[in-house]
Amino acid sequence: MGYEFDLIARYFSRPVPARFLGVGDDCALLPLDAGQQMAVSTDLLIEGRHFFPDVDPRALGHKALAVNLSDLAAMGAQPLACVLGVALPHVDHPWLGAFAEGFYALADKAACPLVGGDTTRSVSGITLSITVFGQVDPAKALRRAAARSGDDIWVTGCLGAADVALRLLQQTLPADPALLAATRHALERPEPPLKFAQSLAGVAHAALDISDGLLQDLGHILAASRCGAELLYDALPVCPALKGLPDAVQEAAVLGGGDVYELCFTASVAQRETISALARQAGVAATRIGSITAGRDIIVERADGSRVAVPSGGFEHFD
Amino acid sequence: MGYEFDLIARYFSRPVPARFLGVGDDCALLPLDAGQQMAVSTDLLIEGRHFFPDVDPRALGHKALAVNLSDLAAMGAQPLACVLGVALPHVDHPWLGAFAEGFYALADKAACPLVGGDTTRSVSGITLSITVFGQVDPAKALRRAAARSGDDIWVTGCLGAADVALRLLQQTLPADPALLAATRHALERPEPPLKFAQSLAGVAHAALDISDGLLQDLGHILAASRCGAELLYDALPVCPALKGLPDAVQEAAVLGGGDVYELCFTASVAQRETISALARQAGVAATRIGSITAGRDIIVERADGSRVAVPSGGFEHFD
Numbered sequence: 232m233g234y235e236f237d238l239i240a241r242y243f244s245r246p247v248p249a250r251f252l253g254v255g256d257d258c259a260l261l262p263l264d265a266g267q268q269m270a271v272s273t274d275l276l277i278e279g280r281h282f283f284p285d286v287d288p289r290a291l292g293h294k295a296l297a298v299n300l301s302d303l304a305a306m307g308a309q310p311l312a313c314v315l316g317v318a319l320p321h322v323d324h325p326w327l328g329a330f331a332e333g334f335y336a337l338a339d340k341a342a343c344p345l346v347g348g349d350t351t352r353s354v355s356g357i358t359l360s361i362t363v364f365g366q367v368d369p370a371k372a373l374r375r376a377a378a379r380s381g382d383d384i385w386v387t388g389c390l391g392a393a394d395v396a397l398r399l400l401q402q403t404l405p406a407d408p409a410l411l412a413a414t415r416h417a418l419e420r421p422e423p424p425l426k427f428a429q430s431l432a433g434v435a436h437a438a439l440d441i442s443d444g445l446l447q448d449l450g451h452i453l454a455a456s457r458c459g460a461e462l463l464y465d466a467l468p469v470c471p472a473l474k475g476l477p478d479a480v481q482e483a484a485v486l487g488g489g490d491v492y493e494l495c496f497t498a499s500v501a502q503r504e505t506i507s508a509l510a511r512q513a514g515v516a517a518t519r520i521g522s523i524t525a526g527r528d529i530i531v532e533r534a535d536g537s538r539v540a541v542p543s544g545g546f547e548h549f550d
Numbered sequence: 551m552g553y554e555f556d557l558i559a560r561y562f563s564r565p566v567p568a569r570f571l572g573v574g575d576d577c578a579l580l581p582l583d584a585g586q587q588m589a590v591s592t593d594l595l596i597e598g599r600h601f602f603p604d605v606d607p608r609a610l611g612h613k614a615l616a617v618n619l620s621d622l623a624a625m626g627a628q629p630l631a632c633v634l635g636v637a638l639p640h641v642d643h644p645w646l647g648a649f650a651e652g653f654y655a656l657a658d659k660a661a662c663p664l665v666g667g668d669t670t671r672s673v674s675g676i677t678l679s680i681t682v683f684g685q686v687d688p689a690k691a692l693r694r695a696a697a698r699s700g701d702d703i704w705v706t707g708c709l710g711a712a713d714v715a716l717r718l719l720q721q722t723l724p725a726d727p728a729l730l731a732a733t734r735h736a737l738e739r740p741e742p743p744l745k746f747a748q749s750l751a752g753v754a755h756a757a758l759d760i761s762d763g764l765l766q767d768l769g770h771i772l773a774a775s776r777c778g779a780e781l782l783y784d785a786l787p788v789c790p791a792l793k794g795l796p797d798a799v800q801e802a803a804v805l806g807g808g809d810v811y812e813l814c815f816t817a818s819v820a821q822r823e824t825i826s827a828l829a830r831q832a833g834v835a836a837t838r839i840g841s842i843t844a845g846r847d848i849i850v851e852r853a854d855g856s857r858v859a860v861p862s863g864g865f866e867h868f869d
Contacts, residue, residue: 260688261588269588270579273666273681275635279673306579316594316679347592353677354598357862358680360635362592369579 242331243315243348259346261312267366269311272302278356283400288326290419291359292333299343299363301423301440301492307373307432308365310343312426316360318353341425371433373496378437378456382523383495385435385506387515389426390445391481392417392470394488404480413472420491427513428494434505438496444489446529446541452497459526465534469519482539486531497523551639556732561650562634562667579666580631586685588630591621597675599717599718602719607645609738610678611652619660620811621760626692626751627684629662629744635679660744690752692815695755697775701816701842704754704825705836706743709764710800711736711789713807723799732791740811746832747813753824757815763808765848765860778845784853787837801858805850816842 262270276298278284282291296313303310315334319327338345343363396414398404423440431438437456439448445467449460464482473481498506503519510517524530531539578587582588595617601610616630622629634653638646657664715737716729717723742759750757756775758767764786768779783801791802796861817825822838829836843849850858 258687259590260691261590263582263588263687263805269582271580271631271633271666271681271683273633273635273668273679274667275637275670275677275679277637277670277672277677280671312590314590314681316590318594318596318677347590349592349594351594351596352599353596355674356777358594358596358637358672358677360592360594361683362590362633362681364588364590367579369581372579422698501799 239392239466242327243345245335245345251496256417258472259312259314261309261346261364263366263512266368268369269366269531270303270306270308270365270372271362272299273360273362273517274299276359276361278358286354287419289333292335292338293332293420295361296334296337296341296363297322297421297492298442299361300337300343300425301421301442303363303365304423304425305373305438305440305493306365306367307371307428307438308367309429310341311364312346313343313363314347314409316351318351318358320353322444323489332413334386335356340537342361357374366431368524371437373428373431373435375437375439375452376455378452378458378459378497378523379499380438380458380523380525381500382460383500383503383519384495384497384523385517385519386441386461386468386493386495387427387443388491388493389468389470389511389516390441391473391484393421393490395476395480397471397490410472414470416448416480417470418490421490423492424513427510427515430509430513431498431506432494434502434509435496435498438494441491441493441495442489443509444487445491445495446486447489449495449529452456452495453527453529456523459519459524461524461528462521462529462531463534464520464539466520468516486539556783561646562652562664563859578613578631578633578773580665580683582630584686587688589622589625589627589684589686589691590681591618592679593618595678595680600710603675606738607648608652609739610749611649611654611793612656612739614678614680615653615656615660615662615682615738616742616811617761618680619656619722620740620761622682622684624757624759624815625684625685625686625741625748625759626690626747626754627747630683630685631665632682633666634664635668635670636753637670637677639672639674639676669680674712686751687786692747692754692757693752694756694758694771695817697771697773697777697842698818699777699842699844700819701755702819702822702838703768703779703781703814703816703840704836705760705764705787705812705814705841706829706836707745707810707812708787708789708835709810710792710803710807711762712740712809713803714792714795714799716809720732729791732788736789737809740809742811742835743813744830746829746834746836749828749832750815750817753828754815754820757813759847760810760812760814761808763789763806764810765805765815766808768814768848771814772846772848775842778842778843779840779848781840781848781850783850783858785839787835787838805858805860833849
């Protein structure tokens with residue numbers, strides 16, 4: 232709507248690479264390499280729902296971009312650029328400066344320059360809107376409908392820390408400053424495995440990030456690909472900080488905890504060595520956790536052959 | 551963040567053209583024609599600031615997309631696709647259905663399919679985030695820095711109706727139901743001249759929409775292009791509904807009134823006939839209203855040689 236000139240100019244107009252026409256014109260212009268398509272993802276983040284009102288603005292700037300870069304990673308796309316909308320109840324210069332710092336630090340690291348934006352006054356609370364653009368060869372993109380029966384299922388990184396940090400901050404777990412210190416980084420400073428994800432394009436089949444939790448996100452792959460899965464509970468990479476927590480807390484965090492901007496992906500058994508080599512090159516931990524089946528359900532089995540109870544039916548919510 | 555599955559599926563998952571990978575994967579994939587760059591624009595719209603809480607959701611769906619398509623028009627870009635974020639305080643099915651109807655009707659008309667989105671619960675009020683994508687040959691894009699001394703200045707459509715409707719609804723003009731009926735369409739159902747704008751790429755020089763008001767938006771062109779302008783007040787295309795209003799009200803609406811999703815553009819004198827022919831073909835009224843000068847100021851002159859007072863200095867606001 233065009234009310235953006237002052238704050239955009241002050242906080243969100245750092246130079247962009249010469250190949251882009253950036254902030255200040257009606258639109259940014261983005262070039263694509265030959266044979267590539269543009270991958271686009273968008274998110275709305277609302278104060279009090281997706282982040283705490285007193286969150287460190289640097290961490291928020293980082294995470295707002297990270298969760299969207301994670302969607303590019305889940306397609307195997309290379310980040311290209313992003314645009315940002317910020318609605319604030321009043322102009323808070325230190326807050327904006329710190330937010331921009333966190334946002335730009337990750338944008339620089341991910342080679343994903345901010346090329347356009349909009350700032351506006353909100354009626355209450357902070358709302359952020361982030362749209363990211365990447366490029367990917369459409370024949371190699373990691374699509375959620377691409378899993379095949381017999382595929383290995385892999386995850387990157389470790390599971391459970393972000394959920395435990397969130398529950399500590401929400402006080403649904405007993406206060407434990409040492410545990411919060413050990414898990415908070417996972418919640419507030421996720422770093423999607425972008426380079427590794429790009430190297431999986433054309434190698435892996437289906438991929439998703441674990442923003443909604445392992446079982447739910449894997450469920451999205453299974454629903455789109457019309458297949459099932461068997462997971463080995465004891466193969467799951469539990470974050471080390473969770474050791475010592477009660478089994479039930481660990482299980483809920485590892486299987487159900489969201490906000491994990493790592494990848495869950497499937498690939499044929501023949502790609503095991505290639506994937507392990509790519510993970511080593513990228514400095515990413517990649518763990519095989521089970522297989523895609525011809526069934527429709529998710530079965531989670533312990534080493535002793537017992538099964539972990541999995542909530543049946545779909546997940547349906549509006550949060 | 552991935553909480554979108556239910557409402558996105560219900561309201562915002564109409565089929566997209568086969569060349570796009572659309573709603574439901576991590577990202578939408580957008581192909582570009584050879585030699586074209588992606589033009590991107592994004593906006594945040596906040597209830598109580600950019601629209602009235604009781605606005606007709608069909609009209610809001612239309613306008614939310616229209617104001618963003620207008621940014622594509624101002625670059626001379628062809629619409630390609632859009633993504634949408636909707637934050638609602640609670641799930642209101644009739645509201646969402648009507649909003650989606652208005653949004654899709656314009657998306658269909660403009661050939662700008664919705665290819666991705668995010669719905670979430672807001673803490674208070676409705677927030678909309680829209681990002682539109684178009685394609686344009688970068689050598690032909692209408693950039694705001696491209697005006698040249700001696701250029702004609704043109705506007706499409708007519709001026710003033712949206713501002714008068716807004717002031718009637720805000721009750722800063724005396725109630726006048728007939729006048730509101732005659733002007734409301736301009737405020738609530740703007741239709742950016744997309745086809746005409748695309749035909750201007752490579753023909754015109756600089757362009758902007760008039761979302762902030764003629765003087766302010768022309769000021770943006772002049773600042774970016776480092777030149778000035780002389781306007782003929784009596785040449786301005788005043789919307790017919792404004793006839794009979796006091797001169798001062800008309801003047802404020804025509805020169806300062808925003809929310810006009812028409813184009814203000816500059817082009818060399820040699821292009822007059824071409825532009826008039828393109829406008830006729832597109833069914834758009836295009837009016838020459840003055841010239842770009844080597845100076846720095848905007849001068850607005852009446853037919854009798856007297857000058858209209860123009861606010862000096864920049865425009866700086868956060869709304």
